[in-house]
Amino acid sequence: MTTYGWAMTTTKAPTELGKSILNCIHLSGITEQAICDRLGVSRNTYKKRLASDGFTVQELLRISDATGFHISRILPQSITNELAMTA
Secondary structure, three states, X not given: OEEOOEEOOOOOOOOHHHHXXXXXXXXXXXXXXXHHHHHOOOHHHHHHHHOOOOOOHHHHHHHXXXXXXXXXXXXXXXXXXXXXXXX
């Protein structure tokens, strides 16, 4: 949709994983821009991934390293339960 020549973009709300990542970032005191820099992605790409569970395992590990939270703390309980059931 375009209004007055400006393209309007909408960002979806973060998924459960996205919310968990944001919580860990907030608790660690690191900025979201610092996370974008660690991942080597733009702020827009980062926001899209928060809303779509689009992070790779490598990126989740980088977030874990940057925030100081173990990967099991970053992954929401629903995902860790699902992983435990398939193991």
